[in-house]
Amino acid sequence: MMEPFTRVVGQDWRARGGDAPLCRRLEAALRIAISSGRLVAGVPLPSERAIAAGLSISRITVRQAMAPLVAEGLVTTRPGGGSTVAGAGTAPKEDGRPSESAPRRQTVLRSHADELMEKGEAVETRLVDRLTGPPSAPEAMTLGLGPGERVLRLYRLHCVDGHPRILELTTLPAMVVDMETATASPAAALADAGLPAMRGVERFRAVALGAVEAGLLELPEGTPAMRVERVSYTSGGRAVEISRAFCRGDGYEVVAALSAE
Numbered sequence: 168m169m170e171p172f173t174r175v176v177g178q179d180w181r182a183r184g185g186d187a188p189l190c191r192r193l194e195a196a197l198r199i200a201i202s203s204g205r206l207v208a209g210v211p212l213p214s215e216r217a218i219a220a221g222l223s224i225s226r227i228t229v230r231q232a233m234a235p236l237v238a239e240g241l242v243t244t245r246p247g248g249g250s251t252v253a254g255a256g257t258a259p260k261e262d263g264r265p266s267e268s269a270p271r272r273q274t275v276l277r278s279h280a281d282e283l284m285e286k287g288e289a290v291e292t293r294l295v296d297r298l299t300g301p302p303s304a305p306e307a308m309t310l311g312l313g314p315g316e317r318v319l320r321l322y323r324l325h326c327v328d329g330h331p332r333i334l335e336l337t338t339l340p341a342m343v344v345d346m347e348t349a350t351a352s353p354a355a356a357l358a359d360a361g362l363p364a365m366r367g368v369e370r371f372r373a374v375a376l377g378a379v380e381a382g383l384l385e386l387p388e389g390t391p392a393m394r395v396e397r398v399s400y401t402s403g404g405r406a407v408e409i410s411r412a413f414c415r416g417d418g419y420e421v422v423a424a425l426s427a428e
Contacts, residue, residue: 172213172221175200180222188311189224190231194404197232201241201252212242212250231311235404238368291329295322295383297350299341309398309406310340317341319349324383331384331415338409353408362407364399371395380413391416 176196177183183192200206212218215233219226233250236242244250302310302318310318319341325333337353349356357364374394381388392413399408 175205190228190311193232206252208252291326293324333414335412365402367397367399369397
């Protein structure tokens with residue numbers, strides 16, 4: 168049986184991290200617990216509810232702290248099966264690289280416009296709309312935002328030869344980025360704020376375009392498309408950007424090189 172969770176993360180975990188959000192302080196404490204062996208690889212973790220109750224915090228705070236660890240492969244989750252500290256075959260080494268026995272995907276974090284330009288296509292990005300407002304509950308949880316904080320939403324079309332190819336909604340924490348810089352380049356705005364996105368987690372899903380998305384992409388409603396959802400993180404594991412992109416199926420491909428070396 169696992170010892171009380173306050174012993175795992177340390178009695179003083181709240182006091183560490185200065186003014187960092189509570190979820191980031193808990194994330195740092197969990198990283199230390201994993202690297203020191205207090206959280207043993209292969210041993211199931213308590214449920215979010217149990218951790219929250221044991222530390223007198225909310226389940227949302229626990230979920231926000233765990234998300235970067237799951238994204239990095241330090242913790243694995245299964246629907247209905249709880250969470251487990253990754254085994255030796257999947258956990259990173261001390262230098263942060265995956266173990267040699269674990270196949271890894273060789274990818275580079277870049278924007279959708281960059282991906283199009285890499286194919287030698289002339290890309291024009293058009294701003295459709297720019298809004299600031301309160302985050303949705305999932306956005307607040309992902310970005311670690313507290314009550315009263317706001318997000319900047321950018322709706323942009325990435326066009327090739329004057330024709331829309333990708334419709335992208337980018338969500339950023341409004342308080343840390345310059346709006347004008349972010350409109351031109353979200354990546355540059357995050358870098359200027361000292362929060363450069365260094366890695367990301369993407370999910371791909373085939374969808375039928377709704378009326379609004381289809382109209383902007385100049386396609387009939389119901390046309391099949393690829394929806395790409397991305398959360399980008401700093402090197403320290405803070406989520407700083409959410410991207411939701413609708414990509415025309417006739418002009419988008421995914422290429423990944425897998426290697427066990």
